[in-house]
Amino acid sequence: MQRQPLVIANWKMNGNRALVAELSEALQQQQAHYADVTVVVCPPAVLLPVWQAQPGVVALGAQDVNEHADGAHTGEHSLALVHEAGAQWVLIGHSERRQCYGDSEARIAQKLGQVLADSRFTAVLCVGESAEQREQGATFAVVEAQLSEALAQVSACERLVVAYEPVWAIGTGLTASPAQAQEVHGFIRHWLQEKFGSAGAAVQLLYGGSVKADNASELFAEADIDGGLIGGASLQPEQFVAICTAAQARSN
């Protein structure tokens, strides 16, 4: 099954206007090298309109969204607000949201349901185990529980992407080996096919966790790694463009 390569930048709480211009220019100049790759940038929400004003070589995403449509939720952003600011993609359930900002499985399921119910958006569900859970041999059980709770009420997967981000690999410089990552991606693929039938074969699966220009190619060579969710390296235009270029090899 041919799936389009996908690379998503998650700037987290980093970047500024100057970096928008710098990364946007680097991506425009090198676009021929990653012509068949979908590239999405998820900046802090206040920078979405700044990205929106750039020539459109990338799609835009929000790093999170509130589960309510509007109302008294100080500091939060609704789906309608991020859409107005240019976002068509939303990350849901990032491990930093789960660990530090109270995103329970129930809340993640609500957020995901809301995004998938809106045909203007694609949702990127993030899953992954901690170092301790991996040491205990619980990786598959943890990932399976995250998938089944988030997707319990979901019956179609056409606008769903799943990102496997082992918590121990995020921002640590420790990357899952291609074989370790593929093992979990294969598990996720199988789970999606059991739940969604043949449509599960078309869901793009991303690996995230210390992806850099020098390890991207070997990760993206694996059967079920359709691209990457990139943190730190997405703040370095040369690195990020090289990662997008590495993903192009999947369509050659």
Ligand SMILES: O=C(CO)COP(=O)(O)O
């Ligand atoms: O959390 C991540 C992307 O969402 C990965 O971050 P790093 O690439 O900095 O490890």
